[in-house]
Amino acid sequence: MKTLAAASLVLAFACVTAVAAAHAHPLSYSFWTLHGSDVDVKVQMTSTDVAALGGSVDKDSNRARAAGLVLQRLFEMRVDGVACTPSTAPDRVPAADPWAMWRWTLHCTGTGVRVVSVGFVGLFRDGHRHLLRWDDGTGHPVDRVFDAATRSAVFDANAGSSMLDYVALGVEHLLTGPDHLAFVLALLLLATTFRQVAWLVTTFTVAHSLTLALAVLHVVEPDPRPVEALIGFSIALLGAENAWLLSKRRRRVPAAIVAALALLFLSGRGVVSRTALLGLLVFTACHFALLARSREPAGLRVAIAFAFGLIHGFGFAGAMSALDLPLGRLVPALFGFNLGVEIGQLGVVLLCWPLLTLLLSRRPKTHALLTEGLSAAVSGAGVFWFVSRLFSLVPG
Secondary structure, three states: OHHHHHHHHHHHHHHHHHHHOOOOOOEEEEEEEEEOOEEEEEEEEEHHHHHHOOOOOOOOHHHHHHHHHHHHHOEEEEEOOEEOEEOOOOEEEOOOOOEEEEEEEEEOOOOOOEEEEEOOOOOOOOOOEEEEEEEOOOOOOEEEEEEOOEOEEEEOOOOOOOHHHHHHHHHHHHHOOHHHHHHHHHHHHOOOOHHHHHHHHHHHHHHHHHHHHHHHOOOOOOOHHHHHHHHHHHHHHHHHHHHHHHOOOOOHHHHHHHHHHHHHHHHOOOOOOHHHHHHHHHHHHHHHHHHHHOOOOHHHHHHHHHHHHHHHHHHHHHHHHOOOOOHHHHHHHHHHHHHHHHHHHHHHHHHHHHHHHHHHHHOHHHHHHHHHHHHHHHHHHHHHHHHHHHOOOOOO
């Protein structure tokens, strides 16, 4: 049926759009604290992004000061239309790799409407987002997200960030994160019943909610670089698993993956430790061995959704952990952000699953061809993310 074939093409386009992006959108942060007529500003950004803006994170004090001046010129605050002026030069603040941090003070002559503009968010080609916190000392800090479409914001002393703000942040974080979307898509491709979809999505949700909470509460604080690389590996493995299950289950596919991991382990290079690489190698070998013996792999796919969901949760935490929310606001913010992630995830399921089900019932051969092609695309994107992040070839 031509209509059904057209629908399958729409599905492929809608679902692969996320996979086609180069990597997850990077983040930067700034913290603005009001003290009378002065405002303390602290900016946190990756060293790679600072270099892309023309600055340098070299330890040389003159270069560090020059980089701070580059950043300072890209932020502006106006009060009643009058620009606030820097009263101190940017000072480099110690920060854990890969972050770089500067702080300075602005002096404002007015006390009325405050408008903050972030000038660099539109300069990046990869959809950079900037998270800004405004604290006027009233006990109601405000958090705002800036991107190429939103480069300024008005801050009202009488309104703090609500839970709905964090719901919106969660939705945006999922829908603008192609790696997380690719993983959800890969989970859906081989599910044949609503029961399977429910188990997969619920298990993934429970797992990433757990590690998201642990990271934001600072119970566990993993290095974000290997986390992002492992997210790429999870996508590559799940996509390869899909394609393998749809084919004749030849041994050369898992053998090639295990051999590649063995070479990475022996090289000892990259941001993922050799211990973790050895764990991935053993996990992959055991997982494919169990799949080869299983006639119905749905249960094993639920297990892998949970295992990799734990890793994705640490990836989700990146948008919130640096905000360092006070305990009184942490629970509603965490709940709202996680709810937003689930809303975005549900949107992906509602978009892709009905079309996949319709295609499976009407044109099973077309469905098999589409799922195999999408699985290959997802796996290829995952390999790119894993390798590029493992060797820090692109910012994660």
